[in-house]
Amino acid sequence: MIKEMTCVVCPNGCLLQVEYEKQGDQVAIQRITGNLCKRGLEYARQEMVSPRRTIASSILVEGGSMPLVSVRTSGPIPKAMIFPVMAEIRKCSVKAPVQAGTVLIPNVLDLGVDIIATRTVE
């Protein structure tokens, strides 16, 4: 079987062709083509097993120069966990000042990634 997918790792957005066979619940990948770099291979393998994405949002700041501090996941999370993680982000609020890079939610939902501030709010 062949599955086509757009690699989202970088703006090249390579159109990948993944040749695979289903062996019960397992997927056996035979060939990946269409990638300009090796990150495309990694992306396709991950996408066939369990797609992951990084997400960005913002968290309320009390007493800051801005009402929000922008945040992102420190690494990709399973696609199915995007909305549960968003719910955690929405529950959270912090007091100013916040430094960019600060971990605001460590190990969110035990996924092994943190929610980190991506800007400084005085």
Added chain:
Amino acid sequence: MGMGQDNLNKVNQVMEASVVIVGGGPAGLAAAVRLYDRGVTDLLILERENKLGGILKQCIHDGFGLTRFGESLSGPEYADRFIQEVKQRNIRFITDTTVIQITPDHDVYAAHRDGLLHVRARAVILAMGCRERTRGALAIPGTRPAGVLTAGVAQAYMNLQNRMPGKKIVILGSGDIGLIMARRLTLEGAHVLGVFEINPIPSGLPRNIQQCLNDYGIPLFLSHTVTDIRGTDRLQEVVVSKVDEKLQPLAGTEKVYACDTLILSVGLIPENELTIGAGAELCPQTGGAYVDEWYQTTVPGLFAAGNVLHVHDLVDFVSLEAETMAEGVVRYLNGALPNASIALRCGKNIGHTVPQKISGTENVVVTLRVRAPQKDAEIVIRQGKAMVARKRVRNALPANMIEIHLLKDQLTGGQDLEVSVND
């Protein structure tokens, strides 16, 4: 504000700088750092908003910096890398200051809360970026209710001001910001009914179609446009129609979507009123100034880089272009630049090129966009009958900027060049 003696002095304030940079976004910041590191330290950045960083401040999604820094950053993080560099070097910048006039002799006038600022410079860099096309530019019929806004405005509301633009959303245009906002609104609990694109191909990057629409099951309707806007105080519904090959709405295909918000992501326009005022000629294809390989406009000592010159798909390329331009500014300050008299003309399936003129004395990276998608495209530059550069692109899309290297040794004289895509 009163006009006491103190203020009057400020009104008459005249400053001097080797280079004035108009705009403290990604292009202006990158240019400033590179100029400083090349020994041009007498710089002044003038920024209209209250902080440096430009549009990156509101682009909280990640994916910035993969080319420039080799890692994926959010917009504020990417901007902060350059802002820290500017601050470490003590490069002068003034915020809350709107430049209102630039003269061909490099006098820059700006409005500041304390009055009028006049800066005499040896060179001026245009780094004002671009703005969004609005409903007015599209002339969509209908009423004028609240709830019709551009994608960038929706982004500022959500990411800077903590305001939700609406709950039931229709997006017109498949530009990257619209796609990013489709995802952002969905993550925050809105229902995005669909993205409607008048052209038969998406205008945003393929990765954004995947990670912003497909990932969330948001439908993309190609060859569709909004043909009516209805609502009195607040938007109540829009009418969407299919269009034919000439992009004209097809009667009988109308469909009504009940929604409270219509977001427009229908193109960006380089912001060049100051450029025109300074006497520089604009290129109708890019909407930015005509430039040579040093990014000098038709006015000597007036340079441009970034989205004010041509709309880029990636900020990384904006920074890199501004850094290349800075090298040209240094050369200009050290003596005049060679005359650029070889024109680059757009041939088959080429929408535009930057630069539009070269001197033939340097190796040049030419940036271009194709007009229509083409698989296995061979892009060639010809001088008369001679092929002087070529590049193969596996999947050439109008959404992707393409670079092609032109080596001076390949040139055979002062004849104009033609850039085209081979069949």
